[in-house]
Amino acid sequence: MSLNIYNTLVRQKEEFKPLVEGRVNMYVCGPTVYGHSHIGHAKSYVSFDIIVRYLRYLGYKTLYVQNITDVGHLTDDADEGEDKIAKQSKKDRVHPMQVVESYTRSYFEDMDALGVVRPDISPRATGHIIEQIEMARDLIKKGFAYEKNGSVYFNVAKFKEYGKLSRRPLEEMEAGARVEVNKEKRNPADFALWKKADAEHIMQWESPWGMGFPGWHLECSAMSMKYLGETFDIHGGGMENQFPHHECEIAQSECSTGKQFVKYWIHNNMVTVGGQKMGKSLGNVINLKDAFKKYTPLVVRFFILQSHYRSTLDFTNEALDGASKGYEKLLNTVRNVRNEIEKLGKSENQKNEDVPFLDLTGFKKAFLEAMDDDFNSPQAIGVLFDLNREVNTVLAGSKSNLKLLNEINGIYNELAGTVLGIIPDQLESAVAGGGENDLIQFIIELRAEARAQKLWVMSDKIRDGLKNLGIVIEDKKDGTTWRRE
RNA sequence: GGCGCCGUACCCAAGUGGUAAGGGAGAGGUCUGCAAAACCUUUAUGCGACGGUUCGAAUCCGCCCGGCGCCUCCA
Structure with missing residues (x-):
């Protein structure tokens, strides 16, 4: 095409x-x-x-x-x-x-x-x-x-x-x-x-x-x-x-x-605010600097790309909140893929056997077909979410290997990163070292000990405390991961 | 008044002749010490209303209803 x-x-x-x-x-x-x-x-x-x-x-x-x-x-x-x-x-x-x-x-x-x-x-x-x-x-x-x-x-x-x-x-x-x-x-x-x-x-x-x-x-x-x-x-x-x-x-x-x-x-096409034309005369103009206080710039970008450029876009908190959640979901998967790559890269066990099949070429083709059709970014993003589901399934399972994960990462970088520009340059890694990251990792280890001793009150207190600092803890099969909100 | 666009589930939103993508929210389940995340199932016999064309229409045509934009600076 x-x-x-x-x-x-x-x-x-x-x-x-x-x-x-x-x-x-x-x-x-x-x-x-x-x-x-x-x-x-x-x-x-x-x-x-x-x-x-x-x-x-x-x-x-x-x-x-x-x-x-x-x-x-x-x-x-x-x-x-x-x-x-x-x-x-x-x-x-x-x-x-x-x-x-x-x-x-x-x-x-x-x-x-x-x-x-x-x-x-x-x-x-x-x-x-x-x-x-x-x-x-x-x-x-x-x-x-x-x-x-x-x-x-x-x-x-x-x-x-x-x-x-x-x-x-x-x-x-x-x-x-x-x-x-x-x-x-x-x-x-x-x-x-x-x-x-x-x-x-x-x-x-x-x-x-x-x-x-x-x-x-x-x-x-x-x-x-x-x-x-x-x-x-x-x-x-x-x-x-x-x-x-x-x-x-x-x-x-x-x-x-x-x-x-x-x-x-x-x-x-134009932006409307609550269904009304946005204009100086109506006094409903939303400056970006104000919008960014509530939604990160890339959420705004993602929200814009979720509708077609020739459609009007109604700017409401409800719609933005929905986009924000969806965006986080997408980003989460990308982050998890990268974490997994780092982890596997360090470990001896490459888990090469029985690699699940993922039709990456098919997803890429569908994505490009959407973009070829008058830059249909909403449809392209839909393809990304389809891919996302399958990638999450792979991540949740025990079968994956470095080669597959690198290919997946490559697809995200190419389509969501280079073409749509919705993946930030800096995506914190929970695995990579560094001052504050090491500190967080240390706290997580303390919590792991508390959990091992079934000190649930203490471990939950640590989790809540970190949450209040904007750090989300997720307990997985093979350990605990974290990310910033 | 002239020109044009739009109306798809609770919300956002693709699909423009072949039998309704995706995201959010909701419900049930799996996993978990509990969460979170994730996965599975589920939520429009229906695409503003009514007619018409067609084997077949959300998609084409007509009419009606509703919303919006441009004709004035605006991205």
């Missing part, structure tokens, strides 16, 4: 064929850095993270570009209102660039915690003003844009295919339905490539049309094409950006180059 991707452009799954054999150029709309990241960012970037991870797993040399928007988004309409970053800088009483810097760091901090692999290039809009001006100038020269009072607008009427992504025919759009029509525009649907800046506007640059700043949509076109070429393989983003953002990107890019802009458009 081969990789199939749901392409918004054609509204169906298509077999993935890169423009250049063995290579993938991919761009994803990044965050506007004027506040801490929220769970919506988490869903989006975790989703695209497994797409990048899987493409790389399949052997594609993947160049992943994700912008940082540090200027240009306005609070109301795309072309009106206040600059959000400028607004935040006034509120925090710091320079806009300081706002941008601190929230950019915050963003990467959160994404790192979620195990999101960093983009190869994270271009900033303010670092590409020249490219944006150049593109606007080119579009004027080619007759697709016009200047009016120091601002530059894209003339939507000049691009017949406008609306092909979002399937909104221009003539059916109600002009000024909710936003007052800008008098400078020839057509209400025209959008700004460049905006004239007032004197008090802090972030502004010199241009052929006077002092100003770039329009919202321009940065993504200018930066993606700069690093990925005039036509590239994949462009991703949130569904809410299909219109107008991505539509405008297509219009300005294809008019500028005369070529197709993007081959596959991938859109991820």
Whole structure:
């Protein structure tokens, strides 16, 4: 089977064929850095993270570009209102660039915690003003844009295919339905490539049309094409950006180059909170830094991957708690496999005889088939749990050997680790030595003696005490193991 | 008003023509000094309602009900 991707452009799954054999150029709309990241960012970037991870797993040399928007988004309409970053800088009483810097760091901090692999290039809009001006100038020269009072607008009427992504025919759009029509525009649907800046506007640059700043949509076109070429393989983003953002990107890019802009458009769905849209206006935005206080980042990641990227994800404590338990179950098995490997590695007895049969190849195949089908991570995780059950059975039995366990460990590392990114780098081992671990091991030995003498009150007290310290004791046939909660 | 999505057990969630994955929770059992973990069994003749197409539909078509999103900044 081969990789199939749901392409918004054609509204169906298509077999993935890169423009250049063995290579993938991919761009994803990044965050506007004027506040801490929220769970919506988490869903989006975790989703695209497994797409990048899987493409790389399949052997594609993947160049992943994700912008940082540090200027240009306005609070109301795309072309009106206040600059959000400028607004935040006034509120925090710091320079806009300081706002941008601190929230950019915050963003990467959160994404790192979620195990999101960093983009190869994270271009900033303010670092590409020249490219944006150049593109606007080119579009004027080619007759697709016009200047009016120091601002530059894209003339939507000049691009017949406008609306092909979002399937909104221009003539059916109600002009000024909710936003007052800008008098400078020839057509209400025209959008700004460049905006004239007032004197008090802090972030502004010199241009052929006077002092100003770039329009919202321009940065993504200018930066993606700069690093990925005039036509590239994949462009991703949130569904809410299909219109107008991505539509405008297509219009300005294809008019500028005369070529197709993007081959596959991938859109991820939104997060809801208690069934309601999450948004600033509703005041129900959940920041990641807050969410992480209650759920570890990898639980959040696992929770996200347990639903498909094109489905909405409802963020509730009940659902998170369920995911948390399931995740722990999966991790427990991986931990036990590793413990067993260390233990067997040290012992003389390799227990080679009668090794149970485990169809690891079959599990791997099922996993990959799920991922091939438009990155169906929930189904892939289902396969992992099927495998889990059989591995637990092997672990509970007396028949296993190092070779089999190493193969099992390899599969977990490959599928759950490399592809899904849900196994932490550091998974404590109860067998490995080291200061605190030795101490815990010593306490467990004391308890073993108490148990040998049937001093149940004492042994239970030790168990409870360790539990209160976050250390869980498990008595097994061949001894006691422990793990941190 | 225009465009679009969704409705699967108590909760979360795959499945898009061949007879309901997986996780959580619940019940019973095995193991255990007791726990915990793990394993086994069990929990939707049923996939919002009603019609239709088909040998066969959760899956396709129609209609209705309910929820949500976009059209305005948002991942």
